[in-house]
Amino acid sequence: MSTPARRRLMRDFKRLQEDPPTGVSGAPTDNNIMIWNAVIFGPHDTPFEDGTFKLTIEFTEEYPNKPPTVRFVSHMFHPNVYADGGICLDILQNRWSPTYDVSAILTSIQSLLSDPNPNSPANSMAAQLYKENRREYEKRVKACVEQSFID
Amino acid sequence: MSEDPENVEKMEGDSAKPDRMFTLKKWNAVAMWSWDVECDTCAICRVQVMDACLRCQAESKRDFYGKQDCVVVWGECNHSFHYCCMSLWVKQNNRCPLCQQEWSIQRMGK
Numbered sequence: 602m603s604t605p606a607r608r609r610l611m612r613d614f615k616r617l618q619e620d621p622p623t624g625v626s627g628a629p630t631d632n633n634i635m636i637w638n639a640v641i642f643g644p645h646d647t648p649f650e651d652g653t654f655k656l657t658i659e660f661t662e663e664y665p666n667k668p669p670t671v672r673f674v675s676h677m678f679h680p681n682v683y684a685d686g687g688i689c690l691d692i693l694q695n696r697w698s699p700t701y702d703v704s705a706i707l708t709s710i711q712s713l714l715s716d717p718n719p720n721s722p723a724n725s726m727a728a729q730l731y732k733e734n735r736r737e738y739e740k741r742v743k744a745c746v747e748q749s750f751i752d
Numbered sequence: 753m754s755e756d757p758e759n760v761e762k763m764e765g766d767s768a769k770p771d772r773m774f775t776l777k778k779w780n781a782v783a784m785w786s787w788d789v790e791c792d793t794c795a796i797c798r799v800q801v802m803d804a805c806l807r808c809q810a811e812s813k814r815d816f817y818g819k820q821d822c823v824v825v826w827g828e829c830n831h832s833f834h835y836c837c838m839s840l841w842v843k844q845n846n847r848c849p850l851c852q853q854e855w856s857i858q859r860m861g862k
Contacts, residue, residue, distance in 0.1 A: 603810055604810060605797070605805075605806045605807040605810050608797075608806045608809070608810060609797055609798065609806055612797075612798045612806075613798075616798075665796060665797075666840055666841055666844060698849040698850075698852075699795075699796045699837070699841050699849050700795035700796060700849045700850055702798070
């Protein structure tokens with residue numbers, strides 16, 4: 602069955618293949634276009650560099666009027682990522698716009714890795730270390746970069 | 753300066769009578785056109801605004817004359833979308849999805 606949400610997701614996938622943004626990739630799962638797997642590579646010159654972070658994106662039939670649920674599968678240590686992998690990012694909640702597509706979502710999350718927002722923490726330990734002990738923060742992030750190669 | 757008009761006249765007189773430099777044998781006029789809208793793709797469904805939106809395509813809605821009845825709407829901010837796409841979005845948030853300005857319709861049509 603082809604619904605508007607599914608058709609739009611096909612367009613998102615086409616655009617992602619034709620004009621792939623650097624450092625991110627994503628594709629629908631084999632049997633369900635409403636569930637995608639994605640990978641974000643840790644941005645250069647950040648402690649996340651070299652990490653390969655896996656995510657899942659789940660859409661509803663209300664897409665693109667409602668944002669998808671995006672979650673890190675790889676273990677993350679980041680001020681705006683919850684312990685269960687959920688992401689606290691304004692454009693995925695109250696600042697969502699139906700003009701965003703998968704490519705825009707993934708590049709926004711990638712830039713969240715470079716620029717955390719410690720003022721709305723999802724992981725208070727990460728936020729505190731980011732503000733007060735950058736060396737320890739980077740050490741903990743490097744550990745999850747190492748972890749990302751395994752899982 | 754005062755010599756110039758004389759020179760021009762003389763040159764014209766000289767070159768017009770003997771064999772012409774070239775003659776025009778064929779003239780191809782080329783016209784370019786584009787839609788008179790700032791953004792020709794609906795940023796919500798990613799289909800050209802002059803085509804039916806994804807929803808109408810899926811439902812293959814047609815009007816009395818068998819044409820797909822999916823109009824374009826322009827906001828005061830000059831951004832354009834399919835009326836169908838925009839009417840679903842404004843129920844949730846009455847702002848232009850592109851510039852976040854308060855959404856008010858400037859005009860509708862094709």
